[in-house]
Amino acid sequence: MESESVTTPFGRRPMSLALLLKHRRGEAIAAGTTRNKWKLFRSVCEARAGLGVTDRALTVLDALLSFYPEDELSNEKGLVVFPSNTQLSLRARGMAAATLRRHLAVLVEAGLISRKDSPNGKRYVRRGRAGGIDEAYGFSLAPLLARASEIEAMAAGLAADRQMLRTMKERLTICRRDIVKLLAAAVEEAVLGDWERMSSLFHALLQRIPKTATLENLPPLLEELETIRLSMINSLELHEKMQIASTNESQSERHIQNSNPESLSESEPGLGTQQEARRDDQPKTGRENHDQGRRGDGGQGTRAVSRPDAGRLKSFPLGTVLQACPDIADYGPGGAIGSWRDLMTAAVTVRTMLRVSPPAYEEACSVMGPENAATVMACILQRGGCITSAGGYLRDLTRRAGRGEFALGPMLMALLRAKNPPIAEVS
Template sequence: MESEYVTTPFGRRSMSLAMLLKQRRGEAIEAGTTRNKWKLFRSVCEARAGLDVTDRALTVLDALLTFYPEDDLSSEKPLVVFPSNAQLLLRARGMAAATLRRHLAVLVEAGLISRKDSPNGKRYVRRGREGGIDEAYGFNLAPLLARATEIEAIAARIAANRQMLRAMKERLTICRRDIAKLISAAIEEAVPGDWERASSMFHALLQRIPRAATLENLAPILEELETIRLGVINTLETQEKIRIASTNESQNERHIQNSSPESTSESEPGLETGQEAGRHHEPREELDSHEPGMAGNGGEGSGAMAPRNAGRLNSFPLGTVLQSCPDIVDYGPGGAIASWRDLMMAAAVVRSMLGVSPSAYEQAASVMGLENAATVMACILQRGGCINSAGGYLRDLTRRTERGEFALGPMLMALLRVKSLADSRAGT
């Protein structure tokens, strides 16, 4: 529906081009458009911030809607209401006349209603012989119906943003609580780490949280808080894995490569096993206090005990492991590895970095032994570019070890050859 003429204001109120455009746009309603007036009013209340109207102006709009006789606003019916000043003041909750006029002007300026002034400025209706309305002068609700789709979209967007902001505030509250309690626990239990610096960064970030929070100013702060929380959790998990590895080492001393009580922890068998050992070094027999039959002759004892040795790997000198896998050194305590314990600590860090699950690494340590599992992690790190899934590869090596089909010697020798070839090429 579109008006056939322009309504100019009565009295001293001036006409402007903006008023003309709003009037024409507000009266351009698509045919068949209908809305329940109270549902549309709730949408206006929801979209109040986007429409730039006050709560008192909404009280006046509510009063105007009560004068429309039907529940549905329709483009096929007249949309002009014409209450007297006295009745409008009563339904506007006893609002003062000057205040009422001011908020009516706000509704007109916001494009939610328009004025249709009579020749003398009064609000009245002229009816035909059959009692129908021929002409009405007052406040036109057509702009409200014309903008119904726009108002509903604004209301939906504001409601969605409010829900997102509520969820973001909840996440921020939980994140603040997690960081505060985790740092406190780390300090109380003397977990190694720069907790004073982490606490200082945390409290500095909290000072940036604005009083009037919005999606735009809260999102970057929440992202930084979650980064701090992730860093704290990773540090605590790494320390816990190191502690578990150290505990397992003390509880499983039988896996240490040299079973002689008087020998040092660095005294280990040679690199090659089986026929490879015969080609490069004099055979050395693997002594194990739990396998007494293995102290016999090198060739016969080894062959006789092969089924019972399934799942057991020979250990190798730490120097050989580091020579074959130099990349692991960077992950040791202080960027150095001086003992098997340092290697196991570095392996725990690498395990987490490569995405190997704790269960996969614990199973490998149970089957291979702590030192050998750490050695295998060093090899996987060294060959990182050739392995798609470090966790899957480790599980496969564990299964092969259980079947007696895997030995560390060939893997270390292959890495040594690759390193030697690379060094020779660099020298040329």
């Protein structure tokens, strides 16, 4: 914007170098930049903590945006709104004039709007003969549009932090529950171990959990609790193995004492033994060999195989994900991805761009895990126009993952093969 468009405040409000720099930086809009005003306002609401604005200030910003006639903010169409104090107060839910001025000052200080005061301090517009706006005085939304990319990235980062913090809180709750029930089981079964010390250490850690959990103070406590849980599980498993070994030894001893070498069952094979001998002489099928390999008790029975957690997916290294899905790097902080947190931040931005609803993405994070859900979003972005509805496709993958019918490996390998197709042999 030209330097002559910078106007000093009217009345007793002083001009400062900081205000001038904010004004100049806020109105440096790249050519062709447009944003939907309500989607941008939602990003401002999500990034409220990072921008340093209050909920009442957001109410005033909402009212100012309602005076902008178009849905798309564009520098070519003008970005100055000029409501009167009365109309602005009505659209700000009846906010008092003094409160309105205070929160307008907060928005200016945060660099979301700027003032363009007229010679007499009034807000008005001067139109040409064709009806177009020649000059307008009021509040400029240019800083909001100029910082659109910054605000969206900030909102995506804060959303990723909230998701990570929510996951940590869930892990902490599960860990606390496990420790309490494992302690109760150890005491009830009279398992040998230093359970009193573990209980004291556990309760001491509970006292250290802060009322306001953050990504800085929660991970160390979670790591210590998981260490206690692992130690308890190892102690209980060792006790169980010792009991099984003791039981097997006693059964073997009784078997030796009750054996009779002159028994009829050993000197004269019965019907069951003859049938088993005939089965042994016949060639074994693949199914029998497979079943025999799965039996851990010498062929006397088949051990039940427990199905793993259906929603848990095998994770892949971040480098493999970025090699298969390089397009996601453009949406990372600073145009690059260097950690899983950066990938999850970029995935939130891509989710908004592909119009995937927040509930659909949160369900995917809950079922697959935040890292795997971000990987799936990177794969969806990489496939581009092959997917008609990204939200519906993500919900379908989430349902399949919940049933154990979806794996990340084939999707990533397909993208890698698409990038590096095999060279056909020339005959």
